[in-house]
Every structure is written in structure tokens, then in C-alpha cells.
Amino acid sequence: MLYWLLKNFLLGPLILTLFRPWVVGREHVPASGPVIFASNHVSFIDSVILPAVLDRRMSFLAKSDYFTGRGLKGWATKTFFNAIGQLPIDRSGGKASEASLRTGLQVLARGEQLGIYPEGTRSPDGKLYRGRTGIARMILEGRVLVIPVAMVGTREVQQIGQRFPKFKRVGVVFGKPLDFSRFQGFETDRFILRSVTDEVMHELAGLSRQEYEDVYATSVKERASSARAQVVGATAKRERRGAAGR
Numbered sequence: 001m002l003y004w005l006l007k008n009f010l011l012g013p014l015i016l017t018l019f020r021p022w023v024v025g026r027e028h029v030p031a032s033g034p035v036i037f038a039s040n041h042v043s044f045i046d047s048v049i050l051p052a053v054l055d056r057r058m059s060f061l062a063k064s065d066y067f068t069g070r071g072l073k074g075w076a077t078k079t080f081f082n083a084i085g086q087l088p089i090d091r092s093g094g095k096a097s098e099a100s101l102r103t104g105l106q107v108l109a110r111g112e113q114l115g116i117y118p119e120g121t122r123s124p125d126g127k128l129y130r131g132r133t134g135i136a137r138m139i140l141e142g143r144v145l146v147i148p149v150a151m152v153g154t155r156e157v158q159q160i161g162q163r164f165p166k167f168k169r170v171g172v173v174f175g176k177p178l179d180f181s182r183f184q185g186f187e188t189d190r191f192i193l194r195s196v197t198d199e200v201m202h203e204l205a206g207l208s209r210q211e212y213e214d215v216y217a218t219s220v221k222e223r224a225s226s227a228r229a230q231v232v233g234a235t236a237k238r239e240r241r242g243a244a245g246r
Helices: 002-009 009-020 046-054 071-081 093-109 136-141 190-208 217-245
Strands: 023-025 035-039 058-063 084-091 111-115 143-151 171-174
Touching: 002 009, 002 071, 009 046, 035 046, 035 136, 035 190, 046 058, 046 143, 046 190, 058 093, 084 093, 093 111, 093 136, 111 136, 136 190, 143 190
Parallel strands: 023 171, 035 111, 035 143, 058 084, 058 111
Antiparallel strands: 143 171
16 A cells, blocks of 8 residues: 555655656556566666556565664665565575575566566666576566666666765666566576576667676676775875874
8 A cells, every 4th residue: 555655646756757757668568467677777766767657566676785774764764665665685695595586486476567687786887787697587487578677867867875866857668578488497507597697688788778797796896895995905004104104
């Protein structure tokens, strides 16, 4: 009830008014039945823009950190993400990731729409990065169509670290549905899973026109974080030497 209240009377109309999203390929969106929307991820607001332009209820797999915060802020964040249909996903691997996969499959089993960011995280620089094969497992085990979705202009509205968005027009491009039924029975074959994932990412690159890098976005973020730490450490070391010499 809270989801529909936010979508139809509160948050939804506000999003449509402030960002005036244009949509291409709406005819590719099925009116019923389970479907996976595989989207690029360049901004926090991707997760509110996409559901706002769809008629049916949509659930997103979101990182579990949004659901584990403490205090008033943690409670408010968890309540908001639950209200807009976000589901926690643990990306630590092993049994935790398997449980997240099952959560997504339950949404599909109910005949609903599920949104996934194959890259697993927001792009740190606007490029499109290598997809995680979890989406391929969900496609094959759920036996559903997948629709590639390109979010356009959302990074210019709100980049990583930017607290408040700018009110600029954004776009959503839906690609033609992808059918991977030819791979049924190969849900555990890692080569098939990689092939399916790469095909999805190829379609996303064509729709979004982003530069593609065949590495994981998380690896890029980790290298950048390590480089910053080294710079901070070197700066602190020079300052200590300077203080000792005075």
C-alpha cells in the first residue's frame, strides 16, 4: 500500500515533474508476467526514475548496507528503501549471495518485475563495466525475458558523493527483450553464464552509448581508494618529517 501511495500520489508525481523523463522503447515493456530489467547504473536516482516510468510494481535488488544502518537515519533509510520496493542483496559471496539470488527468484515467481544492475555497483566515472554473472543465473533459473535498460543523463543530475540532485531532464531507453531459453539446463555452467551476461552488457553498451571497460567496477573503485590512501599516507609522512626537522 505504501509503495502505491508513494508512486501514484507522492514521490512518483514529484519525480515526473522535477526530472520530466523521456522514454524510448516503451512498446518493449510487457503488460504482464515476470520480467528482469537489466540497467546500467550511473546515479543513485536511477532506482527512483525507472520505477516512476513503469506502470506495474517493480522491485530492485539493492546493496544490504541500505538496510542495516543504525539510529534514526538508518531507520529512515531502511523504511524508504522498503517502501519503494528495494530488496537487500548481500554481495559478499557464498551463501549470502545465494540467498539474495533466491529473493530475486521469488519476485519473478510471483509474476512481478525485477530490476538488476549487472555491474553490481554504480559506475565510478560514467563508463560501463563488466557484468556479474548473478543476473545470468537469475535469467536462466527464473526462465524469464530480460529487457536491457539505459538510464540517460542521470549521472549529470546526481554523481557519486553529490548530496542533492540537480533538476535536469533525464531519459530511459528500453531495448528489445532478450530471450535466453536456448541455454535452459545450463544454469551452473560458468561459461554459459558469462556468455549470457556479456550479451546483456553488449546490448546495454549499444543502448547507453557508454564506453565499455571489460573489468569490474568494484576493482576500479578499490584501486582508486588504494591510490588515495597512498597519497594521504605519503602526505602525512612528509608532514611528520617536516615537523621533526623544525
